[in-house]
Amino acid sequence: MEHGDSICILGENGSGKSTLLRIFSGLLKPDKGTVKVLDKDPYKQPENLFIKQKMGVLMHSNMLYPQLTLKENLSFFSKLLGIIEYKTRVNEVADELNISRFLNIEIYKLSNGNQRKASFAKSLLNDPEILIADEPDANIDNDTIETFSNIFLQRSKKSKANLFTSHNEVFFKKCSNRKMKLNSGSLSEL
Amino acid sequence: MKNWLKILLIISGKDMLIELKSKEIVVTITLFSLLVVSIFAVTSSNPSNLSAEIGSGIIWASIVFSGSIAMSKFFSHEEKNETLNAVLLMPVPIELIFFGKILSLFLFLTISECLIITAFSILFNSNPLSIYILIAIPVFNLGFSCVGTFFGIISSKSRSNEILLTLLLIPIIIPLIMFATELTRAGLEGIASQNFNLWLSLGILFDIVFLVVLTFLFGKIIEQ
Numbered sequence: 001m002e003h004g005d006s007i008c009i010l011g012e013n014g015s016g017k018s019t020l021l022r023i024f025s026g027l028l029k030p031d032k033g034t035v036k037v038l039d040k041d042p043y044k045q046p047e048n049l050f051i052k053q054k055m056g057v058l059m060h061s062n063m064l065y066p067q068l069t070l071k072e073n074l075s076f077f078s079k080l081l082g083i084i085e086y087k088t089r090v091n092e093v094a095d096e097l098n099i100s101r102f103l104n105i106e107i108y109k110l111s112n113g114n115q116r117k118a119s120f121a122k123s124l125l126n127d128p129e130i131l132i133a134d135e136p137d138a139n140i141d142n143d144t145i146e147t148f149s150n151i152f153l154q155r156s157k158k159s160k161a162n163l164f165t166s167h168n169e170v171f172f173k174k175c176s177n178r179k180m181k182l183n184s185g186s187l188s189e190l
Numbered sequence: 191m192k193n194w195l196k197i198l199l200i201i202s203g204k205d206m207l208i209e210l211k212s213k214e215i216v217v218t219i220t221l222f223s224l225l226v227v228s229i230f231a232v233t234s235s236n237p238s239n240l241s242a243e244i245g246s247g248i249i250w251a252s253i254v255f256s257g258s259i260a261m262s263k264f265f266s267h268e269e270k271n272e273t274l275n276a277v278l279l280m281p282v283p284i285e286l287i288f289f290g291k292i293l294s295l296f297l298f299l300t301i302s303e304c305l306i307i308t309a310f311s312i313l314f315n316s317n318p319l320s321i322y323i324l325i326a327i328p329v330f331n332l333g334f335s336c337v338g339t340f341f342g343i344i345s346s347k348s349r350s351n352e353i354l355l356t357l358l359l360i361p362i363i364i365p366l367i368m369f370a371t372e373l374t375r376a377g378l379e380g381i382a383s384q385n386f387n388l389w390l391s392l393g394i395l396f397d398i399v400f401l402v403v404l405t406f407l408f409g410k411i412i413e414q
Contacts, residue, residue: 027275027278045284052281061271062272065273067212068208072207076200079200080200080201080281081280082281
């Protein structure tokens with residue numbers, strides 16, 4: 001994977017796309033073989049801290065605290081990412097995803113689509129070098145798909161990499177400059 | 191060091207904020223313990239004459255059982271929302287995540303114990319508050335939170351996590367329960383504990399051993 005690549009991994013349900021993304025993000029350790037992200041091992045401390053600093057992850061689950069407001073969630077993760085001007089950054093990503101009006105609302109009170117946007121906002125907080133996204137287009141309307149697509153394209157233009165899965169043809173055709181298919185445990189470029 | 195402390199406070203501060211909003215953990219521990227203490231109070235023919243041995247047993251048995259239920263709740267929420275994974279994806283050393291959770295549980299337990307001891311002193315017309323219990327509480331809470339965090343995270347993956355956590359947790363913390371009940375008994379009797387130094391050494395040793403071993407193992411299980 002090179003700078004500016006926006007790779008979409010395609011495959012049937014259960015083909016292992018999410019598992020592959022979890023392996024790349026360091027959440028799962030492969031049974032065999034090795035993985036290198038930014039030339040470092042994602043499972044070894046302290047070198048994986050470098051990767052985590054430069055990676056944004058959006059998984060199938062939104063990974064947010066439902067009892068906390070959107071602002072509290074984003075502020076918490078910004079602080080862990082070591083973002084000094086975190087209040088400004090939280091407002092920036094919320095504006096980018098058009099969810100500023102929900103900043104003071106608890107996550108559990110938001111619709112599924114807005115929760116998805118909130119989770120996407122979390123993964124963009126550190127303006128990551130690599131964005132790993134598992135079906136980012138799930139549960140969102142067409143306008144939001146447009147917003148997400150623009151963010152993916154802008155990231156590619158800035159030489160940042162995206163690795164994502166999708167079943168939405170419009171979305172992946174617009175957002176990806178490379179496509180791969182995962183079939184029976186084998187990944188092939190299309 | 192300053193940065194480590196900052197991360198610890200961020201993680202624990204977030205748990206405190208969630209607790210302030212949901213009031214789930216402290217309320218679970220306090221209510222369940224109060225029920226146990228109240229049952230003993232109403233079924234005892236003369237609560238004022240309760241022996242120190244039984245009194246200390248009532249206090250710590252209620253804290254241990256209600257604490258383990260609250261811990262399983264605490265970690266099952268993390269598992270359900272995958273929020274622990276979200277924190278693991280942050281550029282934070284795994285050990286600090288472990289310590290942050292220990293600190294949160296330590297604080298929840300301490301707040302609950304203050305309420306439980308107050309209720310005990312009212313219901314049984316006795317004053318368990320002494321230098322012994324003031325020493326027993328932090329030493330017990332540190333060990334209980336440490337073992338509870340470790341097994342809480344492991345058992346949260348299981349469907350029957352509440353039973354599993356209680357079964358894993360209680361046998362391991364028996365030395366800590368013995369330490370806490372012994373010191374509380376001495377406090378209730380109002381006489382100096384003969385083996386105070388021995389019990390205190392046991393409690394502190396337990397905390398150190400489990401903190402070191404489980405911190406190391408926590409890193410390993412998360413890696414796997």
